[in-house]
Every structure is written in C-alpha cells, then in structure tokens.
Amino acid sequence: MGAIDCYPNSKLKLQSMFLHRKSTNLISKAKEVALVAHPHPHIMPSPTIRSSAANLTRTMAAINKDGIGVDPHELDAIFEQKRSLRSKVRKALKNMDPILRSQEDNAIQNIVVESSWFKASKSLCAYVSSPALLEVGTSRIISEVLSSSAKERKKLYVPRVEDRNSNMKMLMISSVKDLIEKSMNILEPASVDSDGNQREDVMQASDPVDLFIVPGLAFDKSGSRLGRSGGYYDLFLKNYQELTKKKRWKQPLLVALSYSVQIIEDGAIPITPFDIPMDALVSPAGFIPISGAALRRCE
Template sequence: MSNNNREHENLEFIFKQKRILRSKVRQVLKSMDPTLRSQEDDIIQSIVLDAPWFKSSKRLCAYISCSALREVDTSKLLSQILRNPSTDGSMLQTAKKLYVPRVEDKNSNMRMFNISRMDDLVANSMNILEPASVDADGNDREDVMHANDAVDLFILPGLAFDRSGRRLGRGGGYYDTFLKNYKELAKERNWRQPLFVALSYSVQMVDEEIIPLTPNDVLVDALVSPSGVIPISPAALERMKP
C-alpha cells in the first residue's frame, strides 16, 4: 500500500472516531440539567471576567454563543468587552475591541468582523447571530485579518476538550482553518501569538488521548471550566501566572 493510501485510510479512521465522539458528547450535552448548565455558564464567565489575562486584553475574538448548539454562554463576556469605559465613570476599565465570526461558505471559510454593539448582529439561516459584512452606514466592517494590531485573546467554542489542549469541533473545520491562518499572519508580522482559550462545561472535559488529532487540528493554549482555568501551553503558563 502506498503512503498516500495509508495516510488517507488513517485520516478516514480518525474522522470516523471524531464522528462517534461528537455523537456521544451531543447526547451528554442534551441530557445536561438546564439548571446546572445555567450555573456553569455563570461560573465560567465569572472566572474569565475576573482573570488578569482577560482584563489586560485589548483586542479579542470571541464566539457568539448559541443555546440551540448548547455552547457555553458568552453574553456576559461580550457585554463587558463592548462596555464603553467612560459610561460608568471609571477609566480603569480599558476599552476593548471585539471581533466576532461570520461564516462565509460551506468550505470552512470564516471571517472575524469588528462590532461595537450587540445590535450589529443579525440572525443567519441557522438562526445563529453574526455580524453583517457592512455596518448601519453601509461601510465595510473591519476584518481582523486586515487589522493593524494583533489580537491578544481568542475565546473559542467546541464540543469536547482535554487537558493536553485537544479540541473537538463540530466538524466544519471553520475554527481550525481560521486559527491556522491567523497564526501565520501573526508570525509574518512578528506579532506575539494570541492566546487560544476554550470554554468548557464540566461534561465536555474528556480523558487525554480520547480526542483524535489530524495535522490540521489546532491545539488550545488554555481551558476554562467551572473548576477553574487550566493553562496548557508554555505561553498560557507564562501569561496566566497567579
């Protein structure tokens, strides 16, 4: 058997394992007690909001949570990021810039656009909130890939995670493709690499090595679960020192 055939068979096996795991995790999420889920949403967001690495981040990419997909809620995080620092009379709160995802097509192409308020979002065909590519005045929104400054922090969704940084997505490949491209951009521009931080319910944490890896999978730097922050990569261990 040629190497190409062997690699293809290996990938097919990995994709099958991922599909099986996705199905199991979806069932577990479906049967998760709604009260517990709500409690964990609050705990996870509070942990992030109180974290120095979040407070010091000036430019962030974050997902808009979708309850139908049973993703960890990000509504409080987004509200805090979009809050104008001058409205509460305190200049201690550093103004932050937020980019959120917009799926462009079914070929794993996703973009991240700058928004300044939640009203900038519209529901797409799947009823998931996304930014329109132009603002209310008809101007093009800033695409993070064309921004002049580096992103400090990515807040990421997923279906399952482990303590070695493996992340199981929903199978579209959107985030892995985007994160890989952004890492390349940061490297080209000599920017510090952003932290990739995923949010996870307790039931989404799995034992190490259960999530199969392909060459295109991007590892996360850290996880936030109801039990706290789990720094994984050297960059996270450095930037998340207590």
C-alpha cells in the same frame, strides 16, 4: 494570583504535558487545510456532504510540509472516531440539567471576565454563543467588552461565515445591535455598519489580537479540541497564526470554554494534521493552562 486564574495542577506536570503534546502533534507538518464544509461552522452537514468532505480532507491531509505521507487508512479511523465521539458528547449535552448548565455558564464567564489575562487583553476574537447548539454562553463576556467606556474598550471581533468552504471572517462590532440572526437563530455581524461602511476585518487590522475565545464540542487537558466537523475555526486559526508570524506579532492566547461534561480523558480525542490545539481551557473548575504561554499567565 488567585485560584480563579489557575487550575490547581502543578506547573511542572502541565509543562511536561505541553511538551508531550507538541512532540506528538502533527499540526506543525500540515501544508494545507481543505475541507468541503456546510452552511455554518456549528451545524453538522448531511451524510452526503460529510462523505465528500472526508474524502477531500483525507487527500489534503496526506500532504505535509516535509512531504511525508499520512496513511489514508489511519485518517479513515480518525474520522470515524471523531464522528462517534461527537455523537456521545452531543447526547451528554442534551441530557445536561438546565439548572446545572446555567450555573456552569455563570461560573465559566465569571472566571473569564475576572481573570488577569482577559483584563489585560486589548483586542479579542470571541464566538457569539447559540443556546440551540448548547454552547457555553458568552453573553456576559461580550457585554463586559461592549459596555466599557470608549477609552477603555477592547476591540471585539466576532465570526461571520462566508461560504461552504470553511471560510470565516472575524469582524469588529461595537454593539450587540451590530448582530443579525442567521440560520438556527445564530447571531453574526452584518458585513457593513449602519453607515454602510465595511466592518474592520481582523485579518486586515493594523494591530494584533491578544486573545481568542473558542467554542467546541469536546476538549482534553492536553489541548486537543473536537469541533463540529466544519473546519472553520481550525482554518481561520491557522491563517491567523501564519499572519502573526509574517507580521512578527505575538501569538494570541487560544482559550476554549467548556462545560464539565465536555472535558474528556487525555488522548481520547483523535487528532489530524489540521487540528489546532488550545493554549488553555476554562471550565467551571477554573482556568486550566496547557501551553507555555498559558502557564506564564499564572505566574
């Protein structure tokens, strides 16, 4: 497999990193995720809402499957560290040279659409990028899927925010015309198609999804992801992973797209029991496998 598919790190080192990440991650102990959120998973809430969300999250995060309490004071420190890190990353993104941003957008999307794991996928969930939020672009990825012949076309599900309680659906689209503008000009699928029929919800689909293309504010090479504080993706991914276990389906590959300025030092992203780790990253430098599933894609 070519360099476009695998980041030039040794597999042994990555496997060790993944095992360490699994041993220290509290996600497997989380019993429930409860977040008081905001109108959209990409938009920061007001200080008042954020404070209420943090208080409720601290309470719920203190309970896990083993009945072991998580120190609320430790969670206070984690939330404060996350707020500080989000501020720094947003500043770095705003200061990013537009030409460099465009070059990295093209490089990242080229890596995705040319990769063996993308080509092999039959069904995927992907975010619709928003320029206003300075997210890595996904327009070419979405176009690549939707422009394929009907016989070869992958199923594509994109996010639709349902409420202020971190609930989000992934609905199937067959054309960019299926998307409508919401707040901050963010495109989301209408709940029904042009014929008035309900769109297929990935949670009710008869077949599993192979791949998730996930956004975020910051990432590290051990799989940690820093979102925008809404909890939408963490909750949705948790629910979908539980569904795949119940159905005995293969877990989808979780791949995050990241500008170079969004990848930070390992261990710098504080994690909580409800943070879902990524299997791999795609940066301008290439595909960075993290989990065992992602490592196997490089073999």
